[in-house]
Amino acid sequence: MSLVFAALNSGSNANCYYVGNQEEAVLVDAGLSCSQTEFRLQRLGLDPRRIRAIFVSHEHTDHIRGVARLAKKYGLPVYVTPKTGRQLAGLDQKLAVQTLCDDAQIQVGALQVRAFAKYHDAVDPLSFVISQDGVNVGVFTDIGTPCDRLVYHFRQCQAVFLEANYDEQMLEFGSYPYYLKQRIRGGHGHLSNQQALDLFLTHRSPDLSHVILAHLSAQNNSPQVAHDLFRPHMGATRLTVASRLSETPLFSV
Numbered sequence: 001m002s003l004v005f006a007a008l009n010s011g012s013n014a015n016c017y018y019v020g021n022q023e024e025a026v027l028v029d030a031g032l033s034c035s036q037t038e039f040r041l042q043r044l045g046l047d048p049r050r051i052r053a054i055f056v057s058h059e060h061t062d063h064i065r066g067v068a069r070l071a072k073k074y075g076l077p078v079y080v081t082p083k084t085g086r087q088l089a090g091l092d093q094k095l096a097v098q099t100l101c102d103d104a105q106i107q108v109g110a111l112q113v114r115a116f117a118k119y120h121d122a123v124d125p126l127s128f129v130i131s132q133d134g135v136n137v138g139v140f141t142d143i144g145t146p147c148d149r150l151v152y153h154f155r156q157c158q159a160v161f162l163e164a165n166y167d168e169q170m171l172e173f174g175s176y177p178y179y180l181k182q183r184i185r186g187g188h189g190h191l192s193n194q195q196a197l198d199l200f201l202t203h204r205s206p207d208l209s210h211v212i213l214a215h216l217s218a219q220n221n222s223p224q225v226a227h228d229l230f231r232p233h234m235g236a237t238r239l240t241v242a243s244r245l246s247e248t249p250l251f252s253v
Contacts, residue, residue, distance in 0.1 A: 002252045003130070005137050007161060008032060008040045010214040011244030015063050017161055017214075019130040019137050020050060024109040027054045027070075028128050028139045031062045034069040040247040048074060052108045055100070055115070056080040057142060058122035059087035071095050079106060079113075083124035100126065116153060119144035121188045129153050135253055138162075141215040144188035146199045155203050159210035159253045161242070162200070164230075165190030166220035174220050184220070193221065193229050201233060210251050212240045 004025075008016040014031035018041070025046070030037060041048050054076050057063055067088070071078050077096040080088065085097060100106075102117040110133075115126040120142045127150065128139045136156050141163040143150060154160065171181055171192075183189050191199075200211065211234070213226050223241040230239055242248050 003132055003135050003137055003159070004250055004252045005130075005159060005161075005210075006044055006046075006250045007212060007214060007242040007248045008037060009244065009247065010141070010161070010212075010242035011216060011218065012062055013218075013244055014065065015141065015215065016066070017139050018044075018046065018051075019111070019139070021110060021132060023050065024052045024111060025050045026108055026111060026113060026130060027051055028130075029057050029063040030054050030066040030070050031064065032066050034066050034073060037066055037070060044247060044250045046250070051076060052111075053077045053079060053098075053106075053113075055106075055113060055126075055128055056084060056088070057127065057139075058120060058125035059084050060122060060142070063142075064088055068095065079115075081124040081126065084122070087123060102126070114153075116149045118142070118150065119147060119188050121183065127153070129157065137253065143191050144186070146191065146195060151199070151203050154199060155205055157205060158207050159212075159251065160208070161212045161214045162196050163191045163215045164193045164196040164213040164221070164226045165215050166192050166217045167222075167225050168192050168194060170222075170225070171217075171220040176219065184217075190215065190217075193226050197229055197233065200230070204237070208237050209253055210238045210240070212242050212248060212251075214242045216241065216244065218244060 138157040
């Protein structure tokens with residue numbers, strides 16, 4: 001049974017990533033409203049009732065805006081670390097909140113979800129790999145630096161959502177104040193296009209079939225800039241740039 005996956009939205013306005021099989025799925029983050037999540041799933045031909053759980057990477061609004069409503073409407077467990085959960089006022093006692101931690105492995109039907117810590121300016125941020133039958137899909141966004149844990153998991157993946165947040169020159173000469181530029185590039189913010197490309201070139205698996213560039217900045221990057229940097233190096237690996245405004249196609253691996 002193959003894994004299917006799509007970004008329902010990706011960017012500082014909202015993040016939501018769908019990974020599943022033909023019977024069940026999980027969401028990594030739910031930064032869209034409940035209605036927009038349902039609408040985009042419908043356009044992809046996906047039934048929201050297939051979703052079995054929501055995994056929260058961290059507490060920033062663009063990752064959690066729709067969590068409480070979706071969880072309540074569909075009776076979904078929400079997996080979150082205790083520190084992150086304390087930041088989410090919408091996760092009240094009526095929701096089935098499940099505890100996550102670094103290196104947790106959660107079984108959701110036939111899917112296995114592994115969480116691991118990452119560098120980001122949040123209280124307890126996590127990345128995720130969703131697996132089934134030896135196939136691994138990684139959700140690697142909001143990453144300040146490509147640490148050893150990220151490298152290890154990246155090497156195992158057949159498909160990845162990979163952050164390419166900013167172009168270094170666009171950030172340097174853009175309108176952001178100095179403190180914000182430093183926050184973005186200072187090791188606990190986001191990966192640049194070049195950092196993402198270096199990770200891909202150095203550590204990609206021979207089996208890596210899909211790279212979806214994710215969480216692009218509206219001010220300090222562009223889909224064309226990111227695409228043009230990666231395209232000459234892709235070989236047989238399919239390249240997609242996720243949108244801040246709509247869902248990607250549904251992919252399969």
